Structures are given as structure tokens and as C-alpha cells.
Amino acid sequence: MKGLITIFERKTTIINKSGLHARPAATFVSESKKFDSTIMITNLDTGMSADAKSILLILTLSLTKGTNVAISAEGSDEVEAVNQLISLIDIGVGEESK
């Protein structure tokens, strides 16, 4: 039955100079919360994953500049959620790119 469960996933790289620290992490979380799907963010370099709606768990992933991440979602708006959050990371989560 496993094949029936769909999980949508995409990968990218953190570009923020100081990584996904408090302010961008907060922005990221508030964006994640707009979706109904369960969303996970994974640090591909360490293999650790966290709930993308929890700022505390995201901070513990140590997402510094250059870290490869994956975002996966499962739910009614999974595709939209993943695409939206990937593009948010790709524009530096609203931070001036320095």
C-alpha cells in the first residue's frame, strides 16, 4: 500500500549569508503555516528533518549558508506548499542578499 501515499519533495540550497537564523526562520515558518499539508524540512548534509511549522525545530537543524535542504509535503496543498517554500528559500527568505 506504500505506493499510494504521495509525498511531494524538492531540493535546494540555503543562500542567506547567516543561514536560516531567527528572523528568516520566523518568516519561513509563518509562510509554512499558511498551508494545510504536513511539511517537513530536511538538512540533506546531516540527514536531520524537522516540522517546517516549528521555528524551534528548524533552528536546531543548523541551516547555515550553503546547506542543501529538501522540503517535502503531504496533504491537500502539498505541491503548492513545496513550490512556494522552495522559491522563498531561493530568494533568501525576504532578506537582503549581502
Place this chain on the structure above:
Amino acid sequence: MKTLCVDRTYSAGFAIARAYVVQDSSISADKNYIDDIDGHLFRFQAAVDKAIEALTLLSKTDDVFFAHLEIAQDPTLIKGVQSKIQKEYKNAEWALEETVRSFADLFLQMDDEYLRARGSDVLDVGHRIMMNLKGIDDKPLSGMSERAVIAARDLTPSDTVHMDRYLVEGILTEESSVTSHVSIMAKNLGIPALVAVKGLLENVHNGDLVIIDAQAGILIIDPDEDTEKEYIEKKEAWEKRTQKLNKLASLPSVTSDGKEIRLYANVGSITDIEQAVACHADGVGLFRTELLYMEQQDFPSEDMQYEIYKHAAELLGGKELIIRTLDIGGDKGLPYFDFGKEDNPFLGYRAIRLCLDRPDIFKTQLRAILRASCHGNVSIMYPMIISINELDTANALLETCKKELDTEGVQYNANVSIGMMIETPAAVILSERFAKKADFFSIGTNDLTQYMLAVDRGNNRISHMYQPLHPAVLQAISHVIQAGHKYNIPVGICGELAGDVNACEVLIGLGFDELSMSPSAIAEIKQVLRDTDAGKAKHLAEIALADDTISNIKINKR
């Protein structure tokens, strides 16, 4: 020795004393096993909601709190606490403390220095929720027993109500802004204060010797001997100068060429009025009555208000007492009245709008003021007027009150003066029409500047754009003064600008009849006034009005 600085200051003077840190950080939870799971879940949720509300406000001006706001809403944190309550039967405080601690530890163990520091964010948010949970914010200053400098995260009006001002050498806060209540209060009381001191509570501990240089915006913690000596000398010199100014204060308020300009005081309480009298104020240009309302558990009764207004009028002898009717709403709420959620409270249900909507509340105050009017020289002033209709409606309610008092055989002064604040662009533009109906104007430059320039003075990112001497504001002020004088009514100013020595000459030149300011500013303004030639000031004002920039006005200064 360690030094912290702030960019903007509001009060003056020096303080050298031990720190009295208002505790909000070391609350330990009492640990109990509980039966009432739902009750504790509910209490926890309420404490979280309250924290979210406070952080939402704070996050608008400081980025740090944006992250704190997310932490307070973090599902893992919340679920963690809920699960300890539900499955381990721990009381809400215990569950919160354990959960917060485990998260903080997680961060403190990390390699990255930046992430280790996030542990303190978690603890900070945890404390905020814990304080709400334990209902601690009640009279934090009542435990002070000797002279000290208060250091606190923030001080609300209800905190400072319980402060013994004679024990307070200085005030330090980490979060408030220079335009906050605590900052204005400190200036009024002549207490040196620094607000928005970043890193304050991290660096200052209870009992530390601290030095405040309020004018320069410097806080020195644990000074070395030479520094302490240096500041003791500075403090003494400053106090001598202040004494000299105070002597000057008993001289009449006239320019060097003999033009009389009344120097009034802005006050919020009987204590302030006592200070205004001590500072030789020529009267009170603004009695902010909202503090009477904010300190109560319910709307103050007519009799209670009457006693206060009567006391105020008597303290001032025959000097004018301008009582501003309730100016609540905006950033000033009441614990017992629901203003509803507003996206733009400054453009919302406040001041005269509320009063005209709730004549029951308004009439109680009007009757109290009328009754007090026969005990001195009392005037009434309406805030936030934008249309003639509002002034007419307020006056009609006042007439109703007078008739009621007539019927009841209660005494009042039938000729009490009725003035209005000019603090909206609408009132500026209609000032000629208002001048036909009002007995006096008082320009509230704090709000007027804000509304004219569309700049929120509490927003740290744009507060530099809040310029009361902006050409548009000066034009507006000049227009209002001319409108008032055309119909022979006096025009005063009761914004903080009135107490600014740099603005004084321009204000005199613009033609104000009265300047109303913090009592502690009167002496210094009087010195400038007595050195100013009204003719020259008028010329300076003309240059300022014709100027396109703001900076030139300051260059033209002495």
C-alpha cells in the same frame, strides 16, 4: 566596567546608584501533580495568547520579537507543554518550565555560537508566558525600599503608579521607546532615564553600581573609581545649574522686549500638579485625565473625579487649569473596557469619538469638571476634534449637564471656557471656522506631526522621519495661530515640542500665546524666553516658514 549607549534620549540629568532589577527572569515554578487537566490546559493557552498579543505589538517595531512571536506559537513547544499536563499530570507552570528548559538546553549544546544564543530567546519567551501564567506583573516596584536605579524590561503605567518617586534615582528599560509612557513620565518627574537599552538585563544585575548620563544616553555599569568620581562631579555641576534655573523660574515669563508668553505645564495627576506649582508654571495647559481612568478598575465616578479636579484647581490657586476630556484609545487602553481589535488604533475609536458615542461616560466627566469649575480657574478642552459637528455635539452635551446641575441646584461656573485640541489635519484646515466657536486652541504637536506626516513616532524604523519642525507642520501651526488670532482667541501648544529649547525661539516667533510642557522643562524654557527678542523671533519664524528644509532652522539658532 561596562558601557551601554542609546541613540535617543528624552530626559536629562545624572544618576549614580545601585540597580534595582525588576525581576521577570528568575521565576521558579511550583511543582504539583494535578487532577484538573482541562483547567491547566486552559490557563496555559490563556497565558500563551496574552504573550502572543504583546509580542505581536512589539514585533512591529523590533525584528527580534518577530522570532519571539513565532516561538510563542511554536507547535512543538505548545504540544510539549500540553502533553506534560495531559499525560504526566503536571501543573501548567511545571510543564512549561520543563519544556522550555529542554528546548533551551538543546540550543545551548549546539556548536554554532549563534544558535547557542537562541537558547536565550526560548528562555525569554518562556518567561513571558510564565509571568502571564503566574499573573506576575502586579506592583513590581512596591518592594523597593531604598534609593536606587530601576532596571526593567518595560514599565507600564500600572507599574509606575506604585512607584515611590523619591526612591527612584533613575530608570532603565530594555524595551520601551522614547515616546512611551515610562519615558514621558520620567521626564515629567525629572528622573534621569534611558529606554530601549539593548542588552540591559543581560548586563545589569541587582545591586550593581550604575551611572546614568541621561542627556548623553550613556549607561555605565560597575564603574571604576576614576569614572565614578568624574560623574559625581558632573552630577553636582548639573544639580547646581538646575538650582540656578529654578531660581530663575520665579521671574515672570516675558521676552526680553516685554512680550508675555504663558509657560504652562502638562500634567497627568495631582503629583504632577504639585510639581508644576513647584516649578512656577503659569498654569496647566493640559491635564491628561486618562490616567485617572487607567488606574481604576472601572470608570471613575463623578464624585471621585470631582474631588480630583477640585483638588487640582485649588492647588493652582487662581491659575488656569485646562482639563482635557478623556483621551483614551490609540495606544492607551483601559483594563475594564473592550475597544475591540483595531487595525489602526490611532485612526480608530478613541478620544472624543468614544465620548460622543458613549454620552453616559462623557457626561459623568463633564459634570465632574463643571462642579469643580467654581473652585478655581477651570477650562475644558476636547481632544481629537475633526468636524464642527463634533464640537457642537460636545457643547450640546455640556449644556445638558449644566441644565441638570441647575435643576439639582448644584453650583458651577456658567462661563467656563471651552477650548479644543488642534491635532488633526482636518482641524488645522477648518481652524478659522472652529475659531468662531471655541474659546481657545491648543495645538497637540505630537499627534499633529504624526497625522500630518503619516509617520508613526513609535516605529523605530521611521521615527527619524517624525519631525515636528517639518515645513508642513510649521505651516499648519502658523495657519492655526493666525486663524485663532483673527477671532481673538489665544492659541497654545501642548506637544513635547513646547519643552524643546531648540524650538523655543521659533515657537515664540510663530506667535503662540502659551507654551505647555513637562513641569521640569519650564525653568530652562523660561531662560530662553527671557533672552529672546520677540521681534527677532518673528523674523526667525518667517525664515523657517519660507524654508524648504528642517535643518536650517537649527542652524539659525543661537
